[in-house]
Amino acid sequence: MPATDDMYGLIGCLELEDQPVKHIPVPLVGISVKAEVHGFIAEVEVKQSYRNTEEQPIEVVYHFPLDTASAVCAFEAEYEDGTVVVGTVKEKVQAQKEYSTAIKEGKQAQLLQAKRSDIFTLHVGSIPPSSHVTIKFTYITTLKAEGDSSRFLLPTHVAPRYSPSNFVSDLPSVEAPTTILHGLNVEINFHGSRTQSVSTPTHPADINVEKMEGVTRASMRNIALDRDLIVLCQQAEAHEPRACVEVREDGSVAGLVTLFPQIEFRDIAREFVFIIDRSGSMSYPNHRSQIKQAGEALLFFLRSLPSSAAFNIIGFGSDFKPLFKESRPYNDDSLEEASEYAKTLAADMGGTEILKPLSFALKAAPHREGCERQVFILTDGQVANNTQVFDLVRSHCHRGNAAQNGENTAQTGSNTRVFCLGLGRNVSHSLVEGVAKAGKGTAVFAPSESVSELRDKVLSQLKQALQPSLNDVSVRWNFPPPPENPAPP
Numbered sequence: 001m002p003a004t005d006d007m008y009g010l011i012g013c014l015e016l017e018d019q020p021v022k023h024i025p026v027p028l029v030g031i032s033v034k035a036e037v038h039g040f041i042a043e044v045e046v047k048q049s050y051r052n053t054e055e056q057p058i059e060v061v062y063h064f065p066l067d068t069a070s071a072v073c074a075f076e077a078e079y080e081d082g083t084v085v086v087g088t089v090k091e092k093v094q095a096q097k098e099y100s101t102a103i104k105e106g107k108q109a110q111l112l113q114a115k116r117s118d119i120f121t122l123h124v125g126s127i128p129p130s131s132h133v134t135i136k137f138t139y140i141t142t143l144k145a146e147g148d149s150s151r152f153l154l155p156t157h158v159a160p161r162y163s164p165s166n167f168v169s170d171l172p173s174v175e176a177p178t179t180i181l182h183g184l185n186v187e188i189n190f191h192g193s194r195t196q197s198v199s200t201p202t203h204p205a206d207i208n209v210e211k212m213e214g215v216t217r218a219s220m221r222n223i224a225l226d227r228d229l230i231v232l233c234q235q236a237e238a239h240e241p242r243a244c245v246e247v248r249e250d251g252s253v254a255g256l257v258t259l260f261p262q263i264e265f266r267d268i269a270r271e272f273v274f275i276i277d278r279s280g281s282m283s284y285p286n287h288r289s290q291i292k293q294a295g296e297a298l299l300f301f302l303r304s305l306p307s308s309a310a311f312n313i314i315g316f317g318s319d320f321k322p323l324f325k326e327s328r329p330y331n332d333d334s335l336e337e338a339s340e341y342a343k344t345l346a347a348d349m350g351g352t353e354i355l356k357p358l359s360f361a362l363k364a365a366p367h368r369e370g371c372e373r374q375v376f377i378l379t380d381g382q383v384a385n386n387t388q389v390f391d392l393v394r395s396h397c398h399r400g401n402a403a404q405n406g407e408n409t410a411q412t413g414s415n416t417r418v419f420c421l422g423l424g425r426n427v428s429h430s431l432v433e434g435v436a437k438a439g440k441g442t443a444v445f446a447p448s449e450s451v452s453e454l455r456d457k458v459l460s461q462l463k464q465a466l467q468p469s470l471n472d473v474s475v476r477w478n479f480p481p482p483p484e485n486p487a488p489p
Contacts, residue, residue: 027051029132031225032185033154037233038192039242039258040143040150044070048135052127059126066139066155074138080131087137144433145260146444147460148238152188153429154229186220186229194235201448202230202425227425227447259475268468270374271327271367272311274298275357276345277379279317282423283347290424291347293446293454294378297421298342300458301376305330306466310367313338317349320357327367352383355392362396362416372415374465377435379420381428389431393418393438417441419465421458440469 030049035042052058066072075087127133143150190198195216200207206220218231239262245255276298282291298313305311309330313323323341328334354377361375383389397416418439422432425447436443444461446454 027053030183033187035152035154035186035188037143037150037152037188037190038244039256040145040260041256042141042143042152043138044141044154045136045138049132050127050135051132052129055129057126057128059123066141069144070139070141072137072139074136076136078134078136080128080133143233144443146232149232149234152231152233154186154231155429156184156225156228184220184223184225186218186223188218188231190216190218190233192235194237195233196236197234198231199234200229200231201450201453202227207231228427228429230445230447268466269308269371270306270310270466271371272301272305272309272465273327273361273364273373273375274301274311274313275354275361275375275377275379276313276315277317277352277354277377277423278315278345278347278349279352279382280347280350281352281380281382289347290380291345293423293449295342295345296451297378297423297446297454297458298345299339300455301462302335302338302342304459304462310371311338312361313341314357314361315345315349316352316354316357317347318351318353319349320353320360322360326364352379354379354383354389355385358389358392362392362418366415372417372468374441375416375418375439376461376465377418377420378423379432380424380426381420381422381431382426383428383431386428386431386434390434390438393435397439417465417469419461420444421446421461441465 027050028048029051030047032047033044035044077085077087079085141153143152145151188198191214193214195211198207198209198216198218200218200220203220203223206223208219210217210219216233220229223229239260241260242258243255245253247253276294278291278294282294283289302311307330310327311330311334312327315321315323323338324334358375358377366373397418416439418435419441420432420435420439420443422429422443422445427445427447429443429445432445433443435441442461442464444457446457448454
């Protein structure tokens with residue numbers, strides 16, 4: 001009988017005669033991660049070791065998170081008897097069929113599948129009794145920009161996702177772990193001679209940085225898997241274009257150009273709408289809660305708005321409620337009322353029904369003609385209907401889609417952007433980054449409990465929102481003509 005897909009961590013499926021299937025925890029005895037980073041591209045190798053402590057073979061399944069920009073490119077499993085199984089890419093249905101057949105025949109098999117854009121499921125297959133298996137997989141991912149730094153993300157935690165009442169998902173539900181695993185060893189090599197500093201806002205006490213010729217190594221040992229790992233790399237002349245060329249053994253050549261522009265524009269009039277997640281998941285009992293972070297972030301936003309702005313605040317959970325019936329001009333009275341709202345925020349509005357308040361904000365008439373609207377979502381992102389959210393945002397933030405909706409694109413679709421601030425240790429990067437991409441805004445994460453760091457991130461994102469967006473950007477490549485008589489390879 002296949003292992004269940006609705007549990008978090010590594011779960012064994014033990015089937016005994018004349019008894020119901022028993023789900024048992026299988027010890028994850030070690031995890032190590034090694035990453036090689038070149039500019040904004042990283043190759044990451046993950047090793048996971050499991051041990052079957054039962055007296056019979058068991059099938060096990062393990063949910064693990066990956067960054068949404070990742071692509072798994074290699075996979076293998078090594079058993080205690082020396083057997084090595086190397087993975088190959090196959091069509092999903094055929095792969096599932098072959099995996100099930102192998103398990104029924106008592107063979108060793110593994111199946112790696114994408115369950116959500118940010119969660120993969122590993123079916124380890126049949127582990128012999130009292131033995132261990134080591135799983136190794138490699139993936140390629142892109143780093144995001146954060147200020148003048150590149151941001152390496154290693155997701156280590158799968159938090160529960162809320163499914164709206166009218167949303168039917170074919171994805172597995174994921175339960176929060178009851179215990180926190182320790183023992184993750186990480187080594188990240190940042191290649192290049194321009195690296196100035198390497199730091200982590202999530203594990204500042206655990207990182208060890210070593211500079212060598214051409215490489216800066218960040219290493220951490222025995223860190224807990226209770227939150228995602230973020231490592232920032234600051235480089236000299238960060239915004240200068242860069243290029244690298246790789247020549248393979250067969251003589252083929254691949255090139256990579258990295259553009260990290262820094263553009264400043266003049267300030268123009270803006271309308272700001274802050275959508276605040278007040279669902280139950282925003283209250284985390286063992287740490288400074290996300291709802292407290294949301295209130296602090298909102299205060300930083302409010303106190304930094306330009307005097308010419310108009311603004312509104314929408315709190316949401318199972319339902320939503322705007323602070324004002326419509327956006328108000330930014331003045332002493334509106335600021336005082338909004339500040340009091342921010343100071344008394346509570347995670348008391350139920351589930352995470354984000355579509356309704358988002359639709360309300362995007363469809364509202366503009367505060368005044370020519371005033372561009374910037375929507376900020378402050379959330380931990382624990383929802384399952386990501387695709388619906390992205391489609392809604394995209395339909396109101398792009399000229400063509402807005403016109404199809406019957407909107408005046410001079411006032412709505414082309415003049416609206418959506419930004420997202422992800423709060424807490426276990427924020428959904430898939431939702432936060434996906435919303436910002438669909439809304440032509442930026443995604444910022446605040447995993448740390450530092451108030452000063454939160455302030456810096458808020459002010460940086462607000463500065464970006466005060467600048468106009470670039471649309472219809474194109475790049476022209478001017479290559480010299482090839483030589484008439486090229487030299488032989």
